Amino acid sequence: MQFLKMFGLGILYALLFPFxxxxxxxxxxxxxxxxxxxxxxxxxxxxxxxxxxxxxxxxQKAYQILLQLQQQQLAAANPQQPQTNVYVQQNYYTPxxxxxxxxxxxxSGTPIGQQPQSSWQPLGNPEAxxxxxxxPGQIPPQPSYTQQPNQIPQQQRPMxxxxxxxxNSEDKK
Amino acid sequence: xxxxxxxxxxxxxxxxxxxxxxALVIILVILFVLIGLLGMAVRKTMEYxxxxxxxxxxDVTITKVVTTPLQFRVLGRxxxxxxxxxxxxxxxxxxxxxxxxxxxxxxxxxxxTENIFADFGDLxxxxxxxxxGVWTSVFGLTLLAKFPPLSQNPHIVPEHIASYFxxxxxxxxxxxxxxxxxxxxxxxxxxxxxxxxxxxxxLKDYKANDVDTSKLxxxxxxx
Numbered sequence: 347m348q349f350l351k352m353f354g355l356g357i358l359y360a361l362l363f364p365f366x367x368x369x370x371x372x373x374x375x376x377x378x379x380x381x382x383x384x385x386x387x388x389x390x391x392x393x394x395x396x397x398x399x400x401x402x403x404x405x406q407k408a409y410q411i412l413l414q415l416q417q418q419q420l421a422a423a424n425p426q427q428p429q430t431n432v433y434v435q436q437n438y439y440t441p442x443x444x445x446x447x448x449x450x451x452x453x454s455g456t457p458i459g460q461q462p463q464s465s466w467q468p469l470g471n472p473e474a475x476x477x478x479x480x481x482p483g484q485i486p487p488q489p490s491y492t493q494q495p496n497q498i499p500q501q502q503r504p505m506x507x508x509x510x511x512x513x514n515s516e517d518k519k
Numbered sequence: 520x521x522x523x524x525x526x527x528x529x530x531x532x533x534x535x536x537x538x539x540x541x542a543l544v545i546i547l548v549i550l551f552v553l554i555g556l557l558g559m560a561v562r563k564t565m566e567y568x569x570x571x572x573x574x575x576x577x578d579v580t581i582t583k584v585v586t587t588p589l590q591f592r593v594l595g596r597x598x599x600x601x602x603x604x605x606x607x608x609x610x611x612x613x614x615x616x617x618x619x620x621x622x623x624x625x626x627x628x629x630x631x632t633e634n635i636f637a638d639f640g641d642l643x644x645x646x647x648x649x650x651x652g653v654w655t656s657v658f659g660l661t662l663l664a665k666f667p668p669l670s671q672n673p674h675i676v677p678e679h680i681a682s683y684f685x686x687x688x689x690x691x692x693x694x695x696x697x698x699x700x701x702x703x704x705x706x707x708x709x710x711x712x713x714x715x716x717x718x719x720x721x722l723k724d725y726k727a728n729d730v731d732t733s734k735l736x737x738x739x740x741x742x
Contacts, residue, residue, distance in 0.1 A: 356551030
């Protein structure tokens with residue numbers, strides 16, 4: 347059956363072949379004319395400083411619509427989380443770690459003129475633990491030293507509150 | 520029908536005529552089947568080439584930038600022309616290369632009237648179709664009786680080397696350009712077809728008297 351169908355189609359195409367050839371030749375000539383017209387358009391675009399083949403306005407419009415759709419889908423897929431910033435004014439805890447019952451948030455975390463006190467107690471460093479308690483408004487004495495010429499200044503390393511193990515005292519034992 | 524039967528019965532065929540007739544029928548059947556297969560292949564190729572039109576018109580159609588068949592056809596024609604220009608640049612460049620070679624060769628040899636296509640025939644076999652006994656007559660039809668003798672073997676003439684390149688470039692460009700034009704025709708047909716299909720509305724399965732009961736308000740409670 348397929349063979350007969352092909353045979354019939356072959357007769358049909360053989361009869362139509364001259365007309366198809368003429369049609370193809372006419373389209374080929376039309377294609378040459380289109381080529382020349384497009385070439386002239388391209389040259390005009392070139393000398394007017396545009397792109398050789400700028401996108402069609404319809405394409406630009408479609409691109410903008412698709413871009414908007416994409417952004418909307420992206421926004422729907424990833425909803426923005428509300429930003430929660432914790433400020434010092436919102437600290438409800440005293441410097442010693444005890445919460446104030448029913449206290450309203452302080453306007454500022456530290457009163458003016460008072461140094462913030464740390465709530466930690468060094469465990470392994472007895473010297474630091476025996477320091478006298480500081481009075482409000484009193485600046486703690488800073489260690490002073492004189493810098494010799496040609497001497498590289500050494501910064502005193504502040505005591506790390508997380509150094510809970512005193513390795514020196516452990517060595518003395 | 521009965522009138523022709525006596526006429527057919529009176530035809531006397533020799534053994535050679537019978538063989539020639541059978542061979543002719545077989546050749547014709549094979550030839551038409553081959554033409555049919557070739558036509559089907561061309562048709563499939565054109566369907567494949569026409570799909571490019573869908574790519575060209577997809578975005579503007581789904582975003583409803585183009586809303587009428589006329590707009591669709593106008594924009595499709597513009598895009599199809601631009602694509603034809605882009606695709607036919609290469610075959611035209613190949614043909615231009617052949618033309619430049621021809622100009623240079625003609626300037627060098629000072630011969631502007633040489634038939635380059637006849638020179639190109641050096642590269643092919645030539646048969647003597649007018650030799651004795653090549654043709655025979657069957658029922659008044661002149662048919663090929665035997666394969667013709669060879670009159671020329673392929674050979675290269677050094678003076679014709681430029682012609683070989685020129686004709687090769689021209690033939691490649693022509694074939695390539697015809698394929699490009701075929702693709703252009705395929706896209707034009709596809710744009711015409713889609714402009715009808717995309718914006719058409721169908722009432723095929725719609726019944727105006729069908730009532731969707733799910734949309735009706737509920738009945739009041741019975742007593």
